[in-house]
Amino acid sequence: MELTIVNQMLLEAVTRLRDERTDRSLYHVLQGKRSATSLQDAHFYELEPVFGMLPFKRETFDRLLTELERQGLIERDTTLRVTEIGKAQVAAPFLIDDLGGELRGFSITLWKRISLLIQTLVCLEQRITFVPIQQDVATKEWVRQQIKHIPNRKQWLEGIHRELRDALRQLSDREATLISYRLSGLKTGLSYPQLQEQLDSDTLSLRLEFIMAWRKCLRHLNETSIILQLGSDIDQSKMTQSAQKTWEMLKRGQTLDEIAHRRRLKKSTMEDHLVEIAMYSDVFPLGQFIGEAEWNEVKQVVNREHTYSLKRIKAELTSEIDYFQIRIALARTRWEET
């Protein structure tokens, strides 16, 4: 069965959820909701690459799942589950691993910047009025600031053109087409519905193909290229700002109680922060939260039962380990493996 790219990706994502999470959980991960649960789902179930990368409207998400269901590839109960037929469609290399959600929208932000900067400079050079291709305030403000620092526009444009052309030559024709036909300047980029006919696909899949192509293009650029330089300040950290603050204070030697008191955080919020730190930080004082024996037991249960469901793990444990400790342990298993 030939699946569209968007459906293939959804199927891969559902498969990784191991029949343990609901469609709502998946929806939030795809939206990139920075809540403790969604961050944890993305981390535990290897869905970091899709985090925030398929921000469908609710109706679209439902429609796509219904499609997969009707094709007999998934089942929707209290949890989302891939069927045997569905499983047969999923094999490495997985498409979703090319989306780059672990960089928290880095490639998309960089695209917005580059595309608006090119359009603005080309149109200023030629003195033609234009409709800004990007509408979000942050990008527009960034471009406004950048323009001031580009003394020789003509030269700059020639440089960017060369960089793009050389990088795109390393890509397939289809990938290069997707990128050059989305750019605007003297010619205006094409909408996904316009490209859809010529590239024989659907708009949602094309958007995902575009992201993958753009990421590939970025990989073919030199570290010192103008394009990559323009993205050097984009925030790629996975930790929420609030958790980062807690982590900073911890590293400065403050105790958990002090931090909670100072920042007026509830116990549960502090725990969420600690789980985030355990998930994303290369160092973590695991011993402070869980003993060696307990930590080993959690790992054994996870491997034996092949699960990340807190409830199921808790039920299998013999020693007294609370949910917070289980979460911390799970968060660190990823680091142990690598």
Add this chain to the structure above:
Amino acid sequence: MEAVLERYFKYDRFRAGQKEIIESVLAGHDTLAMLPTGGGKSICYQLPSYLQPEGLTIILSPLLSLIEDQVMQIKSRGERAVAKLTSFETREEKDDILQHLHRLRYLYLSPEQLAVPFVKQQLRQTTINLFVVDEAHCISQWGHEFRPEYARLGAVRKELGNPPCLALTATATSQVEQDILAGLMLSDPTVIRHSVNRPEIQFIVEQVEPDQKDRALTTWLTKTERPCVIYTTTRSEAERVARMIPNATHYHAGLETEDRQLIQQQFLHDEIECLVCTSAFGMGVNKGNVRTVIHYSMPATIEAYMQEIGRAGRDGKPSTALLLYAAGDQRLQHFLVDKQYAPTLWIDQLFAARAQNEAIDVTEKRLRLDGEDPAYRLLKAQLLDGWSRETIIKWQESRKKIRLRELMQMTNYIESTSCRRGFILNHFDEQRIIQDRCCDNCGNTTTTTHAKLKSGGVLDWERRLEEVFFSSADSV
């Protein structure tokens, strides 16, 4: 004045009616101006600001998209002292704007924002040169686009110390005109009414069998000039029709933001010849050379029709407005009218909940009412204003009747066998006129023999990349 027009707006002369309106505004008179769509309304309130030493021009506008477009256009002509207050701005952005009102020349707001006490309070402390109400017909219950929030604008203007007011609308019957004057409490107003007639546009209606519409459209496309805008009622229809026509594309509010911007830009730069869209397209899109506006299905009112065909021929050159009609087209419009008002079931449920003293937010959740649904929003506003069940039902019934009457007028236009231009002028209480290139009923329309629509070329990414950066754009 001409020097200012040239310097800031890059026009060498005023269009009919503009100068009169600006003079009235500069003299400090309350002014009601009726200019046809495409008549250059925005210059009437943007220009005076450059002739006044200080002070803020605030502009009330009913649609976010309209505000967005206007702000964008002002910025693109190099004016930075402009801001907007809508539901899009964050709290911080709003605060920042309100703290620095003295730095601004223009401030756009939705009527909802003007109702916010803090906004009013800040505005009271600044000098307001001009209080502009765009699309002023929204104030009239008899108008086709009545908006309850507009009804309070008169009172708000008083609270702001009665700054001079300029009310603008494209189309108003005399009933609506009276409502605007009273609603905004204009004192001794100057009323400037420019004819709604657009002599450069010829009117054509073709009645076809429902299954022959596509064929009729294709035939007409070979006989009319482009660029061309085709209006449909629904999004899916826009998509379907666009697929049918070579090198056409669709535009509606369901597109992603980036795609919407791309299409607007393509259209402005003559990179597409045919745009198939819903009424979401057009607000503030300033393109002079649209030659033809085709309605694939009937609009709801004559006013809306005039608004949409007004996008043709803004450069003053001969243009065409064509309407395709098949028996039964009214049904969809009927349905849309019904959808705009809350069903009796909701009214009963909400009143029952109110009798139990349930908070409205709780009721909303329990009944799963969509806070974004205009029908529900309207009902909620009336409920909170203390309207009784009977008043609401009666009001809704009378609104529906007005809408259906308007739809009937549109049908009459379609079925009319006498001069169509005369029919429209009569609708706006104007005298009929006789002219060349008038309408199909007068029998003096012109058509062209046109080359076939070009289809899109072969994709070649490397050439395309060149074209984006360097070579000058060939028009299609």
